[in-house]
Structures are given as C-alpha cells and as structure tokens.
Amino acid sequence: MAGLAAPLAPAFAAGVDRIEAGDRLADEDGEGAPVALTPADIPAGKTLLAFPFDPASGQRRDGTRLNKVLLMRLPEGELDADTRGRSAGGVVAYSAICTHQGCDLKTWSAKEQLVVCFCHSSKFDIKDSGAVAGGPAPRSLPNLPLRLEGGQLVVAGPFSATPGGMVS
Ligand code: FES
Numbered sequence: 001m002a003g004l005a006a007p008l009a010p011a012f013a014a015g016v017d018r019i020e021a022g023d024r025l026a027d028e029d030g031e032g033a034p035v036a037l038t039p040a041d042i043p044a045g046k047t048l049l050a051f052p053f054d055p056a057s058g059q060r061r062d063g064t065r066l067n068k069v070l071l072m073r074l075p076e077g078e079l080d081a082d083t084r085g086r087s088a089g090g091v092v093a094y095s096a097i098c099t100h101q102g103c104d105l106k107t108w109s110a111k112e113q114l115v116v117c118f119c120h121s122s123k124f125d126i127k128d129s130g131a132v133a134g135g136p137a138p139r140s141l142p143n144l145p146l147r148l149e150g151g152q153l154v155v156a157g158p159f160s161a162t163p164g165g166m167v168s
Helices: 081-086
Strands: 024-027 047-053 069-073 091-095 107-109 114-116 123-125 131-134 146-149 152-155
Touching: 024 152, 081 091, 091 146, 091 152
Parallel strands: none
Antiparallel strands: 024 047, 047 069, 069 091, 107 114, 114 123, 123 131, 146 152
C-alpha cells in the first residue's frame, strides 16, 4: 500500500549474533583479532564505527550490519542527563543505521553538532538521546548504553529500540 512504511531490516535473522551486555567494541576497519576500544581511541570531533565482539571468544558479532555502532566522544557537560547516564568516559553509542531507509551513518556536522545522513539529510542529536533534529527519519536513533571496565568500553545493555530503517 502506497505511503505505508515497512521495515527494511525488520529483525535479526535467526542464528545471527546480537549485541550482548558485556561485549567490547572494536573498530569496524580493524583487521585480525578485535581490539577493545577505550575512550582515548575515539578521535575528538569525529565519529567512529565499531562492531561488538565477545571478549571471551574474540568472536566479532558482525554477521549483521544492524549490530554496527556509531561512537563519538563528547564533552560530558554537553550531554543531556539521560544520554550522560548511558555514556562512558564521554563516549556515546548509537545504532549506525539511519532510521529512515537504513543508510550507514557516520557524518558529524561540527557546525550543527548533529549526525547527518548523507542519503536524505536526516539529522540526529546524539547529545539528546538520538532525537530526530531534521529530515525524514521517523524515529530517534536507537542508543546503546555503555560502561567502563578496566578502561575499556563495555556494552551495558541492549539497544533502546530495534535498529534499522524503513522503506516506503
Ligand atoms: S536513509 Fe537516512 S535520511 Fe534517508
């Protein structure tokens, strides 16, 4: 039916690993055994895309792009209370999949202080729980709570909502 939106990637396929509490995060471009990221590994003023991995087995949970995580380190004083509560060492984590039609998100607009989708210009405020700040995205960016353990960024719980975009 025209005008109705349907999920682009409605669910995790059976057998595909989902992010789990206790997972560490590794640079998506990293090669070889995954290396757990720390806040200092997140460059100032830039986003970094990461995949979770099981610290016990070293297994990357990269069987689905829905597990891709956008990380950014921001001054904690600029984060709203909820976002600050989910952050670790000033690092915030969100789904890296646009909630409009599922493009990868990576672009940070320093001028607007927003994450911008290059496909149709949706904008997300990652200082304010991933709220939509412009464009056609129908919902906030799912956030991922973090904590620190031994200086490493650790996943503290599931995404706040199912990651993925919608198609019309
Ligand atoms: S897919 Fe991101 S704005 Fe359309």
